[in-house]
Amino acid sequence: MIRAAETATHPSSALPRFSEDWALFLDVDGSLLDIADHPEAVSADRQLVESLGKLRSRLCGALALISGRPLKELDCLFAPLHLPAAGQHGLERRMANGRLLPGLELPQGFAEVEARLALFVDRHAELFLERKSHGLAVHYRKAPELEQEVLALAEALAQTSRPPLHLLRGKMVAELRVPGHDKGTAIADFMKERPFAGRCPVFVGDDVTDEDGFETVNALGGHAILVGDRPSAARWSVGSAAGLRTWLAELAGLDPPEDKCDRTL
Structure with missing residues (x-):
């Protein structure tokens, strides 16, 4: 829950005590x-x-x-x-x-989704389209007023590929990505x-x-x-990225x- x-x-007041048997994963x-x-x-x-x-x-x-x-x-x-x-x-x-594991195949219609997102972003200078091999992320940190418009478009475009893309909402970013992981x-x-x-x-x-x-x-x-x-x-928690680095x-x-x-x- x-x-x-x-x-x-x-920085370390609400963090677990370090142990050498940890497997440490870092965002x-x-x-x-x-x-x-x-x-x-x-x-x-x-x-x-x-x-x-x-x-x-x-x-x-x-x-x-x-x-x-x-x-x-x-x-x-x-x-x-x-x-x-x-x-x-x-x-x-x-x-x-060092072994790279094979990636998933791109769904049908991925290129069309990218093209439509690019057209939308081109109309708004404050937006940025981040192109990844298996995802497309629209960053709207410089235009928070466009959040609902960005999310609505991303949600609609997600359903146009086969299989549908997964919409992932982050901090001032909406990402369409290949599902599965x-x-x-x-x-x-x-x-x-x-x-x-x-x-x-x-x-x-x-x-x-x-x-x-x-x-x-x-x-x-x-x-x-x-x-x-x-x-x-x-x-557990730490207040900031600076606190984590410390x-x-x-x-x-x-x-x-x-x-x-x-x-x-």
């Missing part, structure tokens, strides 16, 4: 990184990249990014790290051994594989699009952590344990 998460007044925009007006106007600083690298080593490789962004964008943001990751809300996935299924799939299998899943996210992931880790007996303050299935840096700075990792992956 979704309930209001606690609001942290200190990117709004969680690791502050949301910007344009998807390309974000960057990961060196300290965050170093923190993620150290944490991945502490967790024997059991750290993955779970994002709405395509994998290629995640690799650019967090270079030189090449992390296990699920992109496009689970429609793309790279395993810990979400952040929850991505986490569940990772948890069946080394080095994640047998560990305690922990997922950090901020948006309503992260609730599938929260529900999955709750069902697996793990920890769901909300960045922000809103009704959520998450049982917490991760604290965890990365802990004295490393003896090497107990299986390096045969």
